[in-house]
Amino acid sequence: MKKNVKFRRLFSTIVLGLLVLIISACGNNDSSPDPEPQGENENTEVTLDSAMGEVTIPANAERIMAPYHEDALLALGVTPVAKWAIGQSVQDYLEEDLKDVPTIEWNLPLEQVLSHEPDLIILQNNMDSYEGTFDDYNKIAPTYAMKEETVADWRNQIETFGIILGKEDEAQKLLSDYEEKVEAARGQLAEALGDETAAVIWAAGNQFFLFEQNRHSAEVLYSELGVKQPKLIEELGEADAASWNPISVEKLSELDADHVFLLALEGEQGIQTLEDSSVWQSTPAAKNGNVHIFNDPSNWTNKGLIASQKTIDDVLSAVGE
Incomplete structure (x- = not known):
């Protein structure tokens, strides 16, 4: 009888000890996440x-x-x-x-x-x-x-x-997606244009501004999309960001571009000036009907992700299809 009592006590002690160990182990290895304090997923300074x-x-x-x-x-x-x-x-x-x-x-x-x-x-x-x-x-x-x-x-x-x-991850995704867009557009334009050249002119009032190779959206056109520069653009070299001088219609007669992207608000005087100019009408782009007019110059005259995306879409809509 005493042996049975001792055995039951020993057995109870062992079981109790095992339960303590199991509970302790469960507490230490609980894989379910603790409730997150309010604001834990919010940005930190x-x-x-x-x-x-x-x-x-x-x-x-x-x-x-x-x-x-x-x-x-x-x-x-x-x-x-x-x-x-x-x-x-x-x-x-x-x-x-x-x-x-x-x-x-x-x-x-x-x-x-x-x-x-x-x-x-x-x-x-x-x-x-x-x-x-x-x-x-x-x-x-x-x-x-x-x-x-x-x-x-x-x-x-x-x-x-x-x-x-x-938003670091979002930023990297944006840049990656943009490079994919550029690569796809570059292929389309290589097929559509081959060695044909293009230039960008902004008509503001009755003044004309020819974009140098790195001026605003021209950098997208030439450096990213791989469109060929006409000789006059090559001669202009890189833009001086501090100054931007208009070009005369007579000087534009030297523009041997196969395509011209003409930026002008609807009804801008410069459009009529070019249409009435025999000098302008003798240029390759004008003679061949390859003057593409865009009535919103704003994305072409800015640098930014959205501006560049819109410029690519404009170019493709004009010559890439």
């Missing part, structure tokens, strides 16, 4: 080097202002709190997404900035064009001044904005 030194970007900024660089914001799925404008002039190619967004004047008057109550401001590295100083804007909201290379290179801008907005 990040400190970045900028043109004005290190800047801490707030987490989950919602009211973002990046005047003239709304292209990058929209590409990443972010609608700005205000859009860049000069008077009534805006970046028309973005208006489908920004038509209901209020404007802010190009020189960023401090009172206007304040009225939009931003919680993040993104500016260019050159502050001279703004009414306020960096410190003025930084007092209104955390302000990031892009480095020169970020302002100049829209791909760099997409990557930088991706970091700022906590």
Whole structure:
């Protein structure tokens, strides 16, 4: 009898010990995730080097202002709190997404900035064009001044904005998709144009601006899509970003391009001037009916992901089908 009691006690002790071990093991190896604290999946603030030194970007900024660089914001799925404008002039190619967004004047008057109550401001590295100083804007909201290379290179801008907005994966996907678009378009145009050349002319009022090989969308046309340059474009060399001089109709007579992309608002005087000019009508593109008119010059006169995508679509619609 005593042996049975001792055995039962020993057995109970062993079972109890095993239960403790099992419970402990289950507690340590539970594969089900713990409930996430509120906000764990939200962005966290990040400190970045900028043109004005290190800047801490707030987490989950919602009211973002990046005047003239709304292209990058929209590409990443972010609608700005205000859009860049000069008077009534805006970046028309973005208006489908920004038509209901209020404007802010190009020189960023401090009172206007304040009225939009931003919680993040993104500016260019050159502050001279703004009414306020960096410190003025930084007092209104955390302000990031892009480095020169970020302002100049829209791909760099997409990557930088991706970091700022906590959308790095989306930024890389955008860039990858764009390269695929370029590659496909390049193949289509090689087949459609072969060795034929093309040029871009912007008619503003009654003045004409011939795009050098790296001027705005011409860089997409020549460097990315591989379209051949006519001799006159080669002679112009690279553009001086600080200056842009009109070209005379007489000089345009030297333009031996097989195709011309003519950028002009509907009813622009320059279109009629060219149609009435025997000099212009004698150029290869005009004689062969290969002057392709686009009434929205805005994406052609900007650099950005969306601008470049729209330019590619324009070129394909004109000569790539």
